[in-house]
Amino acid sequence: MPEPILFYDIPCNNAQKTWSPNTWKTRYCLNIKGLPYKTIWVEFPDIEAVSRKIGATATEKEPDGSPYYTLPTIYDPNTRTTISDSAAIARYLDRTYPDTPRLIPYETDALHAAFNHAFRGIILMDLARIMIPATAHCLSPRSKAYFRATREPIFGTKLEDVAPPGPKRDESWDRVKKALHTLTQWLEADGTTDRLFVLGDKIGFADATVAGFLVWIRVILGADSKEWTDVKTADGGRWDRFMEAFGKYEAVDAGEDVVL
Amino acid sequence: MPEPILFYDIPCNNAQKTWSPNTWKTRYCLNIKGLPYKTIWVEFPDIEAVSRKIGATATEKEPDGSPYYTLPTIYDPNTRTTISDSAAIARYLDRTYPDTPRLIPYETDALHAAFNHAFRGIILMDLARIMIPATAHCLSPRSKAYFRATREPIFGTKLEDVAPPGPKRDESWDRVKKALHTLTQWLEADGTTDRLFVLGDKIGFADATVAGFLVWIRVILGADSKEWTDVKTADGGRWDRFMEAFGKYEAVDAGEDVVL
Known part of the structure; x- marks a missing residue:
């Protein structure tokens, strides 16, 4: 069993706590694949600092050209890899854990x-x-x-x-x-x-x-x-x-x- | 070997005679599948009359709601079927000739x-x-x-x-x-x-x-x-x-x- 993947998500005050359409894509992927993971809750103003700290790649650019960091991001301690963007994460998980259900054949x-x-x-x-x-x-x-x-x-x-x-x-x-x-x-x-x-x-x-x-x-x-x-x-x-x-x-x- | 499919296409004056991006899709499909076919050349003003004659379905509607007929259309004498629209034709050919290369898995x-x-x-x-x-x-x-x-x-x-x-x-x-x-x-x-x-x-x-x-x-x-x-x-x-x-x-x- 691999070590739990760290999954960076954005909380809200509702009972289910998770709401973002983009991070939900990754949560569904992790749950479908049955991979162990732990959610790390990140408030919006902290996304950039956390992303820089764990070596995430900016997924977009600000209008002035500076990097713009988004969630979801995962850190996989089994491969020491940080990946941002739900589609890139899905491809990474397919590639790294080929015995789990493939999401992008x-x-x-x-x-x-x-x-x-x-x-x-x-x-x-x-x-x-x-x-x-x-x-x-x-x-x-x-x-x-x-x-x-x-x-x-x-x-x-x-x-x-x-x-x-x-x-x-x-x-x-x-x-x-x-x-x-x-x-x-x-x-x-x-x-x-x-x-x-x-x-x-x-x-x-x-x-x-x-x-x-x-x-x-x-x-x-x-x-x-x-x-x-x-x-x-x-x-x-x-x-x-x-x-x-x-x-x-x-x-x-x-x-x-x-x-x- | 099946009887040749009739393939309704629009001519132009150039050496290659066929130019329409939509009919080319079907010609590529027929050629990739290696199915015998014969081109029937139809000038633009004749498309509606030909379509009605061979029992084609209108693929679009005019602004006033009346039917609008387009090419490509094929008539397959082997199944006595008329199909219009390149995507519908591709699906029909995949279904009807399963031993040919499948174009839409x-x-x-x-x-x-x-x-x-x-x-x-x-x-x-x-x-x-x-x-x-x-x-x-x-x-x-x-x-x-x-x-x-x-x-x-x-x-x-x-x-x-x-x-x-x-x-x-x-x-x-x-x-x-x-x-x-x-x-x-x-x-x-x-x-x-x-x-x-x-x-x-x-x-x-x-x-x-x-x-x-x-x-x-x-x-x-x-x-x-x-x-x-x-x-x-x-x-x-x-x-x-x-x-x-x-x-x-x-x-x-x-x-x-x-x-x-």
């Missing part, structure tokens, strides 16, 4: 990259408009202040004004549902309706990507929200069955807070 | 649909701005007049004014090259540079889609054009090697003109 590697481009393209902006302001309310005061300072410039407005209840928010939500329906059309492109997962009958990384976006809705807006009901009943109940299948990969360990 | 079916969405999204608009006006000059007078009448409303301007030589055309072409580079990044997402085809070492339908767009450039602008040189030298010569691999699947039969 060789033949599908480039197609997975294209899927990520396509699916983010159809869902991210509208989902973010709804979810980012709602997420802010669930963060610790420190993370909330950081989140506000970094996200408000992206939207060009106060978080409270990004998607207040009303027709514009409803239009964004309608486009999220439309994006899910487009995904359903991809899943049914072969003329059948029985393909629950992107690869067919087994879960792959593309599914973890979708589940990461969906669980974000459930965790932040709540399982009894109108939005979650919409997700569960859309496309003939497909997404309810889909998330039920992910249910057994949603274990969250207590973990520990990062020490800087 | 089961595991990749939904990913192929997502790939099509993603790749069209990054390349189509800019490539069309350059290629559609150039294509018009290579069509028969009847097809050219039809092409002009149907395409000019899409661009909102005369074809000659869509992308005349100058900075705006150059910007479109730069975005086409950028799209190819994005595709290269998908192919190299696993950190290697040796994946020539989307599925790895064998050609699949996603590659036929890419080759269909690229051969359009070569046929219409010419193998000695600046644009084709750009394609061949981009991304370390990757697309030159890619199109060389497709070279053995570019046979074009004499075929015959459609009789209405």
Whole structure:
């Protein structure tokens, strides 16, 4: 049994504690593979310092060209390797632990990259408009202040004004549902309706990507929200069955807070 | 040996006669599978009448909701089946002739649909701005007049004014090259540079889609054009090697003109 992988995730105040669509992708991957891991909880303002400390590579750039660090990141003590970005982590885990369920089969590697481009393209902006302001309310005061300072410039407005209840928010939500329906059309492109997962009958990384976006809705807006009901009943109940299948990969360990 | 499939394609005046990126996808599929077929040449204004005659399904809708027929279409006398749309044709051929090279492996079916969405999204608009006006000059007078009448409303301007030589055309072409580079990044997402085809070492339908767009450039602008040189030298010569691999699947039969 390998030593536990350290998995750096961002906490929120809700019961389940983990909410980020990007870190959820990695948690699903670790749980699907059954690899031992320990969550290290990192508040937003500490992500850069932690990333530098453990030798993570910046995944993006700030507008001024300086490095921008994001989570998820893992540190694998078995190989003394630090990896950031959920897709890179999935590829690393597939390569390093070949006896665990493969999430990106060789033949599908480039197609997975294209899927990520396509699916983010159809869902991210509208989902973010709804979810980012709602997420802010669930963060610790420190993370909330950081989140506000970094996200408000992206939207060009106060978080409270990004998607207040009303027709514009409803239009964004309608486009999220439309994006899910487009995904359903991809899943049914072969003329059948029985393909629950992107690869067919087994879960792959593309599914973890979708589940990461969906669980974000459930965790932040709540399982009894109108939005979650919409997700569960859309496309003939497909997404309810889909998330039920992910249910057994949603274990969250207590973990520990990062020490800087 | 099955009876020859009838393959409905659109002619142009160039030596190779066939130019459409969409029908090329199907020609590549038929040639890769080694299935006997005969090309039936159809001028643009005749596509709807031919499609109705052979019982094709409209692939799109006109703005007013009426059916819009496109090529490629095939009629397979062995199964008495008419199929339109290059992706649907590829799936039909995979299903009906399982002993031929499979172009959309089961595991990749939904990913192929997502790939099509993603790749069209990054390349189509800019490539069309350059290629559609150039294509018009290579069509028969009847097809050219039809092409002009149907395409000019899409661009909102005369074809000659869509992308005349100058900075705006150059910007479109730069975005086409950028799209190819994005595709290269998908192919190299696993950190290697040796994946020539989307599925790895064998050609699949996603590659036929890419080759269909690229051969359009070569046929219409010419193998000695600046644009084709750009394609061949981009991304370390990757697309030159890619199109060389497709070279053995570019046979074009004499075929015959459609009789209405």
